Amino acid sequence: MHYETLLTETRDRVATITINRPEARNALNARVQSELKSALDEFRREEEIGVVVFTGAGEKSFAAGADITEFRQRKALDVLAANMQQVYDEIEGFEKPTIAAVNGYALGGGCELAMACDIRLASENARFGLPETSLSIIPGAGGTQRLARLVGKGRAIEMILTGRMISAEEAHSFGLVSRVLPQGELMEAAWETAKTILSKGPLATRLAKLAIQTGFETDQRTGLVIEKLAQAVLFDTEDKDEGAAAFLEKRKPNFKGR
Numbered sequence: 613m614h615y616e617t618l619l620t621e622t623r624d625r626v627a628t629i630t631i632n633r634p635e636a637r638n639a640l641n642a643r644v645q646s647e648l649k650s651a652l653d654e655f656r657r658e659e660e661i662g663v664v665v666f667t668g669a670g671e672k673s674f675a676a677g678a679d680i681t682e683f684r685q686r687k688a689l690d691v692l693a694a695n696m697q698q699v700y701d702e703i704e705g706f707e708k709p710t711i712a713a714v715n716g717y718a719l720g721g722g723c724e725l726a727m728a729c730d731i732r733l734a735s736e737n738a739r740f741g742l743p744e745t746s747l748s749i750i751p752g753a754g755g756t757q758r759l760a761r762l763v764g765k766g767r768a769i770e771m772i773l774t775g776r777m778i779s780a781e782e783a784h785s786f787g788l789v790s791r792v793l794p795q796g797e798l799m800e801a802a803w804e805t806a807k808t809i810l811s812k813g814p815l816a817t818r819l820a821k822l823a824i825q826t827g828f829e830t831d832q833r834t835g836l837v838i839e840k841l842a843q844a845v846l847f848d849t850e851d852k853d854e855g856a857a858a859f860l861e862k863r864k865p866n867f868k869g870r
């Protein structure tokens with residue numbers, strides 16, 4: 613499919629979505645948001661695609677947040693109807709693993725997009741922040757919830773109330789990103805990470821993500837029940853037998869997703 617504000621590319625079962633508005637630091641206008649939703653629908657249907665990577669065009673910005681030029685005409689009912697929070701929920705619950713390759717500013721809705729992904733890798737020049745209170749609004753696409761869950765309540769409150777931007781290194785020390793890389797190595801690292809995930813049992817990957825995410829939103833006892841049920845499902849699959857056989861026969865497994 614062709615998109616006006618996104619570039620998409622697939623290499624070896626890894627799809628990359630590049631937000632392509634570098635002149636506006638990849639600000640997420642309504643068009644980007646609806647195209648992100650369409651791209652997710654497309655990649656959900658494409659069986660061949662196993663992992664989705666998000667990044668931004670250019671060397672300065674991943675995404676500088678919602679497009680502020682669209683704010684003036686927006687009122688309460690527009691925000692109630694807005695789909696940014698919904699699109700990010702879809703990314704978080706996406707059936708296939710997602711990676712944010714944060715190549716510069718990840719601010720506001722850009723930081724919220726990265727936080728909705730399963731894995732965050734950052735280039736050394738990446739900067740993270742939720743500066744919405746400077747505009748007298750709050751992070752409204754999951755930021756007040758996901759940041760606290762990722763970095764802890766105290767750090768989240770400090771970042772949101774001050775709007776402070778943090779460096780890639782600080783984001784790493786907070787646990788907001790898993791790795792920091794030189795900019796030239798970021799996309800390859802994202803691709804390598806995706807390839808590693810793709811070498812695992814696809815049903816196990818999917819159920820592990822589901823168990824972690826659902827378990828995180830509930831009490832441990834319920835989470836353990838979800839884990840047990842997911843494991844029981846996996847023990848009835850051909851891929852589980854193939855995984856064990858391949859290990860014992862000292863060869864690579866050939867998983868079929870069933």
Ligand code: CO8
Nearest residue numbers: 635636637639676677678679680681694719720721752753
């Ligand atoms: N929206 C619109 N345009 C933007 C945005 C943005 N978020 N960010 C940058 N731009 C534009 C600038 O206006 C500028 O345009 P022009 O060339 O026409 O003047 C161009 O991009 C380049 O920007 P700068 O000259 O400022 O570039 P710098 O490299 O000096 O700085 C920064 C880059 C630090 C990213 C800076 O542009 C900046 O601070 N941007 C705003 C960041 C921000 O406040 N983001 C939060 C937005 S609010 C939000 O995301 C809420 C999400 C939830 C909403 C849910 C509602 C339903």
